[in-house]
Amino acid sequence: MKNLFLILLSFCTLSAFAQSNSSVDQETEVAHKWRVSIPYLVPDEIIYGWSSRTSTQMVELHVKRNLDNKNIVGVKFATWRLFQPMGITWWDGVVDKIESGTEYYDGYLRETGIGITYQRMLWKGLFASVEVLPQIQTYTDLDGNKIKNGFKLYNSLHLGYHVAFGKKKRFFIEPQVHINQWMFDNNSPEGFKEFDDKYGNVFLFEPNIYIGWKF
Template sequence: MKKLVIICLAFCALNAFAQSNNVSLENYNTDFKYRVSFPAIILGNIGKGGERTNTQHIEFHVKRELDSKNIIGLKFATWRLFQPMGIQWWDGLLDKIDSETEFYPGYLRETGIGFSYQRMLWKGLFASVEVLPQYKTYLDLDNKKIANGFKLYNSFHLGYHFAFGKNKRFFIEPQVHSQFWVFDTNTPDAFKQLDNRWKNYFLFEPNLYIGFKF
């Protein structure tokens, strides 16, 4: 819940500032073809230390503009799950975090390097797709390894690009994305029993990306 509040507050503050500086991608300074960005959600883990619900989420993107409409990139991400990712908002996601009823008997660490494609649709409006092969490590509550596996994680995004600052080099991208995963291999039985109760997708996750062009 704290992460969601952080994202909403950051979005409101930055969106208000960026509205007056909004320009379409066609008008950006073409000297800056590359960009780096990260999701604001990772800031919510700062100071949480060894808390059970600390996802230890780290994620970075490096992208290149091919032209005014098409952007390709590399994505690095790692996170630690304490319960199945397929629990939807309408399934009482936040309540289950509070009650701890769906917590794994340990953790699932997922790490990968993948690819992204972003298409500018109209002014700052964009759609993107990301494909992230992930190496999975299952851990017990003492962080001792139980098993390894593989997952192919895919996400679809719809958002808006706001640029501001000198030469419009700083930007934010509020967005909503949905994800699904396949080839989820070698899951220990205790984890699999929990995963099987829920979907292999998650819908309508709000997020805010912060970035810099160079």
């Protein structure tokens, strides 16, 4: 409940800040009303590592609408495959555990969902955003045979910088850092649960870069 309260408080704060400036923002016409973006890791994952044991098989797409020059809302589709707990943080040695294979599940966890996003431009290209993504979980063995289903509510807070380029500033990149938190993830079967119970439901300071196009 504490984590949920913090997420809701952050979202309300961003919304209130956006509303207080809406009259000013609407005075300036939006150059491009729509935008689509993906994490830069998606093409690399699809082309080079899709079938490997440690592949997350991630596909993520954002479609967003500029309400004005400060406030952006959108829809997020994402699916990925976990081979070890998402809660293993940097200080837990997440990279070392991937290389050693000591914390691998006895199978895979596929998570798929459609959620909502809100992005607030703070100063020049600096922005903050919040994303809420309900997900259906499917646990499988190593051969892809289904074990059971579950549910997760995946939430993230982002701080990043928007850089547009090209003749009409249609293309853009957004380097950013995430704080990720999830809840209701408590239906894991044997072979998964022992690892999930060792780690929390928060991953701090995940770096990422999104690439996209505005129209």
